[in-house]
Amino acid sequence: MASIDKPAGELPDTVTEALSAPDLTAAAVEVIPPEILAQSLGQYLRAWLARARSGDAGVLPVAIALVAVTVVFTIVSPNHVFLSAGNLVNLFDQSAVFVVLAMGEGFVLLLGEIDLSIGYVAAIGGIVAANLVQPTPNWPWWAAIIAALLVCGGIGAIHGLIITRLGMPAFVVTLAGYLFWFGVMIIILGAAGGVGITSTVLPNQQALYGLVYSYIDPVVAWIGLVVIVGLLGGALWLRDAGRRRSGLVAPPVGLTVAKIVFLAAAGVVVVAICNVNRGSFLPIVGVPWVVPLVLVVLAIWTVLLERTPFGRHMYAVGGNPEAARRAGINVSRVRTLAFVLCSLTAGLAGVIYCSQLGGMTTNINGGQLVLYAVAAAVIGGTSLFGGRGRAIHGLLGGLVIGAIYNGLYLLGLPIQWQLIATGLVLLAAVSVDALSRRGAGSGSLAHA
Amino acid sequence: MDMTAEPNPLPGGVPAGGSASVAAPANPEPLLRLRGISKHFGAVQALYGVDLDLPPGQVTALCGDNGAGKSVLTKCIAGIHEPDEGEMLWEGRQVHIRTPKDAASLGIETVYQDLALADNLDIVQNMFLGRERVSSVFLDEDGMERAAADTLAGLRVTTVRSIRQPVATLSGGQRQAVAVAKAVMWNSKLVMLDEPTAALGVAQTAMVLELIRRLKDHGLAVMVISHNLNDVFEVADRIAVLRLGRMVAEDWLSSFDRQSVVDFMTTGGSSRDVLASGSSHDKD
Ligand SMILES: Nc1ncnc2c1ncn2[C@@H]1O[C@H](COP(=O)(O)OP(=O)(O)OP(=O)(O)O)[C@@H](O)[C@H]1O
Ligand SMILES: [Mg+2]
Numbered sequence: 226m227a228s229i230d231k232p233a234g235e236l237p238d239t240v241t242e243a244l245s246a247p248d249l250t251a252a253a254v255e256v257i258p259p260e261i262l263a264q265s266l267g268q269y270l271r272a273w274l275a276r277a278r279s280g281d282a283g284v285l286p287v288a289i290a291l292v293a294v295t296v297v298f299t300i301v302s303p304n305h306v307f308l309s310a311g312n313l314v315n316l317f318d319q320s321a322v323f324v325v326l327a328m329g330e331g332f333v334l335l336l337g338e339i340d341l342s343i344g345y346v347a348a349i350g351g352i353v354a355a356n357l358v359q360p361t362p363n364w365p366w367w368a369a370i371i372a373a374l375l376v377c378g379g380i381g382a383i384h385g386l387i388i389t390r391l392g393m394p395a396f397v398v399t400l401a402g403y404l405f406w407f408g409v410m411i412i413i414l415g416a417a418g419g420v421g422i423t424s425t426v427l428p429n430q431q432a433l434y435g436l437v438y439s440y441i442d443p444v445v446a447w448i449g450l451v452v453i454v455g456l457l458g459g460a461l462w463l464r465d466a467g468r469r470r471s472g473l474v475a476p477p478v479g480l481t482v483a484k485i486v487f488l489a490a491a492g493v494v495v496v497a498i499c500n501v502n503r504g505s506f507l508p509i510v511g512v513p514w515v516v517p518l519v520l521v522v523l524a525i526w527t528v529l530l531e532r533t534p535f536g537r538h539m540y541a542v543g544g545n546p547e548a549a550r551r552a553g554i555n556v557s558r559v560r561t562l563a564f565v566l567c568s569l570t571a572g573l574a575g576v577i578y579c580s581q582l583g584g585m586t587t588n589i590n591g592g593q594l595v596l597y598a599v600a601a602a603v604i605g606g607t608s609l610f611g612g613r614g615r616a617i618h619g620l621l622g623g624l625v626i627g628a629i630y631n632g633l634y635l636l637g638l639p640i641q642w643q644l645i646a647t648g649l650v651l652l653a654a655v656s657v658d659a660l661s662r663r664g665a666g667s668g669s670l671a672h673a
Numbered sequence: 674m675d676m677t678a679e680p681n682p683l684p685g686g687v688p689a690g691g692s693a694s695v696a697a698p699a700n701p702e703p704l705l706r707l708r709g710i711s712k713h714f715g716a717v718q719a720l721y722g723v724d725l726d727l728p729p730g731q732v733t734a735l736c737g738d739n740g741a742g743k744s745v746l747t748k749c750i751a752g753i754h755e756p757d758e759g760e761m762l763w764e765g766r767q768v769h770i771r772t773p774k775d776a777a778s779l780g781i782e783t784v785y786q787d788l789a790l791a792d793n794l795d796i797v798q799n800m801f802l803g804r805e806r807v808s809s810v811f812l813d814e815d816g817m818e819r820a821a822a823d824t825l826a827g828l829r830v831t832t833v834r835s836i837r838q839p840v841a842t843l844s845g846g847q848r849q850a851v852a853v854a855k856a857v858m859w860n861s862k863l864v865m866l867d868e869p870t871a872a873l874g875v876a877q878t879a880m881v882l883e884l885i886r887r888l889k890d891h892g893l894a895v896m897v898i899s900h901n902l903n904d905v906f907e908v909a910d911r912i913a914v915l916r917l918g919r920m921v922a923e924d925w926l927s928s929f930d931r932q933s934v935v936d937f938m939t940t941g942g943s944s945r946d947v948l949a950s951g952s953s954h955d956k957d
Contacts, residue, residue, distance in 0.1 A: 473819070534805040540793060541794060541798075545789070547789065548802070553803040612793035613793060
C-alpha cells in the first residue's frame with residue numbers, strides 16, 4: 226500500500242499535477258451559461274451571442290417574437306391602433322389569463338408532463354368564485370377567490386394522485402379531466418347557461434369584476450413602481466455584490482446594473498401606458514389591478530421554484546427522475562404537487578377570466594385555452610421535455626399569445642385565422658425547443 | 674467531516690461462507706454485515722443468498738462478470754432496491770434500508786455506475802441534491818457553494834471552469850469527480866463506488882484510487898466495484914467475487930492472484946481454491 230506522508234486531505238504531487246492539467250476530454254456538451262464565466266458586460270454579450278448561435282438561445286426567440294408581433298400589428302392594424310394606450314391596456318388584460326395559465330402549465334411541463342385539463346379547470350375556478358358572490362351566499366370577494374383556488378387545487382390533487390398512484394400517463398388522465406370538468410361546468414351553469422358578476426349594487430361582485438376593470442390611481446402607481454423597483458433592484462444588487470465580494474460565482478457588475486435598469490424601464494413603460502387617458506367620453510386612466518396581481522403570482526412562483534428546496538427538487542425530477550429518487554427525493558410527491566400547483570394557478574386564471582368576461586358561460590373554450598397556455602409557456606422558453614422552465618417564461622410567452630390574439634382581433638380576422646396563426650406560432654416555438662435540444666443531444670453523442 | 678477512527682491493522686482473514694476454519698484472529702466487527710440477501714426482478718433472480726462483510730478501515734473490492742449482480746447488490750445496500758430476503762446488520766444491529774434516505778441517515782454514500790446526476794442542475798445543486806441547506810425557508814446558496822468548492826478543492830478537482838456550470842457541460846471524467854465528491858462530502862461511514870474509474874483517464878483514475886485509500890485511512894468502510902484487476906490489486910484489502918448472483922469467494926487480498934480472481938469470476942471455482950484450502954487466512 227502506498228504510504229502517504231502528507232496530511233490527510235492532501236494528494237501526492239503527481240496526482241495533483243495530473244489533475245490540474247487541462248482536461249482534454251472536457252469537450253463541453255452544451256455551452257456554459259455566459260453569466261457564469263463572464264467578467265464584464267462585453268464578455269457577457271460575446272458569450273451570449275456565441276451561445277445563441279450554438280442553438281440555445283435563451284430568451285432571444287421570445288424577445289424577437291414579441292418585437293416582431295408588435296411591429297407587424299402596429300403596421301397592419303387600422304390607424305396603427307395596436308400601439309394605442311387603450312389597446313395596449315386591453316392587451317395586458319387579455320394576456321393576463323394566458324400568462325397565469327401558462328405559469329400553471331409550466332409546473333407540469335417542468336417535469337416533462339402535460340396537463341390538458343386546465344382550460345376547463347380554470348372555468349370551474351371562475352364559476353366557483355362567481356357563484357359565491359351571487360346575492361346568496363354573497364361571500365366576501367376574497368373568500369370566493371380562495372375557495373376557487375382550493376377547489377381547483379383539489380382537482381389537481383385528484384389528477385396528480387391518479388397519475389402517480391396508478392401510474393397512468395398524465396396525457397390520458399388530464400384528457401379525461403378535460404372532458405369530465407367540461408361536463409361538470411355545464412351541469413353547474415345549469416339551464417341559465419351562465420353566471421354574471423356585473424351587478425353594481427353588490428360590492429363583492431364589483432370587487433371581482435374590478436380585478437380587470439378598476440384601476441390604480443396614477444400617483445399611487447408611480448409610487449408603487451418606485452418602491453418595487455427600489456426593493457427588487459436593491460435586493461438584486463446586494464446579492465450580486467455580496468457574492469462578488471466573497472468570491473462566489475456572480476455576474477459582472479455591468480450585467481447586474483443592466484438588469485436593474487431594464488426592470489425600471491419596463492415598469493416605467495407599463496405604468497406610463499396605463500396612465501394615459503384612454504377614455505372617449507369620461508377619462509379612464511390607471512393600471513388595472515390585474516397587472517400587479519399577475520406580478521405577485523410571478524414573484525411567488527419564481528421564489529418557490531428558484532429559492533426553495535421544493536423548487537430545486539422539481540427541477541431535479543424534471544431533469545433526471547432517477548437521480549432525484551436516489552438523492553432521497555420523494556418523486557411521486559413532487560409530481561403530485563406539480564399538478565396541484567398547476568390546477569391551483571389555473572383556478573386563479575379562471576377568476577381573472579371571469580372578471581374579464583363579467584361572468585362565465587358555457588361558451589368558454591377550455592380546449593383553446595389550454596393550447597394557448599402550453600404555447601405561451603413553450604414560446605416563453607419552457608422546454609416540453611422537462612427540466613427547463615421559469616415562471617417568467619409564462620409571462621413572456623403569454624404576452625406574445627395575447628398580442629397575437631389581440632392583433633388578429635383588431636384586424637377583424639375571423640376565429641379560424643386566429644386558430645391557424647396560433648397553431649403556427651406554437652409549432653415555431655416547439656421547433657426552437659426541439660432544435661436547442663437536438664443541438665445539446667448531438668453534442669453529447671459526439672462526446673460519448 | 675468526522676473522520677476520527679484510526680485505520681485498523683489488517684487482521685487475519687476469515688473465509689466466506691463459514692465453511693472453513695474459524696480459528697483466525699478476531700475480525701473487527703464489520704460495519705455492515707449482509708446475510709442471505711436475495712433479490713429477483715420478475716423471472717430474473719439477480720442475487721441468491723449473498724453474504725458479505727464490510728469492515729471499517731478496509732477496502733473491499735467486489736468483482737464479477739457483467740450481469741453478476743454487483744450493481745444490484747450495491748443498490749440493495751443503498752436503499753434503491755429492497756431485498757426479497759436476508760438481513761443486514763449495521764454495527765451489529767439489524768437494519769432495514771428501504772429508501773435512499775435511510776441509507777444516507779446511516780452514513781452510507783454511493784457513487785453509482787450510471788451516474789446519478791441531474792444534467793440540468795449545476796455542480797453545487799447536484800452535490801446538495803435532496804439535502805439542500807436552508808436559512809429560514811430559502812436555499813442557502815452561498816453556504817452550499819462554499820462547502821462544495823471546499824470539497825472539490827480538497828479533492829484537487831481543478832479542471833472544471835465554474836462550480837456553477839450545469840453538469841451537462843462537464844466531461845465524463847469531471848462528472849465522475851463530481852459524483853465522487855458528492856459522496857464523500859457527508860459524514861459517511863460506508864462509501865460504495867460502482868466502477869468509479871470506468872470513464873476516467875490515467876490521471877483521474879489515480880486520483881480516485883488515492884481518494885479511496887484516504888477514505889480507508891480515515892476509518893471508513895469502502896466497497897469498490899471494478900472490472901480492472903490492476904485497480905483492484907492496487908487498492909483493495911479484501912476481495913469478494915460474485916458469479917451469477919452467488920458469492921463464490923470472499924477473502925483477504927493475499928489469498929488471491931489475478932488468475933484465481935478470473936477463475937472465480939468465470940467458473941465459480943479456482944485451481945487454487947481459497948475456499949477449499951482453508952489456509953488462506955494465515956496472511957503473511
Ligand atoms: N431494475 C432491474 N430490473 C430487472 N432486472 C435487473 C434490474 N437490474 C438488474 N437486473 C438484472 O440483474 C442482473 C444483475 O445485474 P447487475 O446490474 O447487478 O450486474 P453487474 O454485476 O453490475 O454487471 P456490470 O458489470 O455489467 O455492471 C442482470 O441479469 C440484470 O439484467
Ligand atoms: Mg454494474
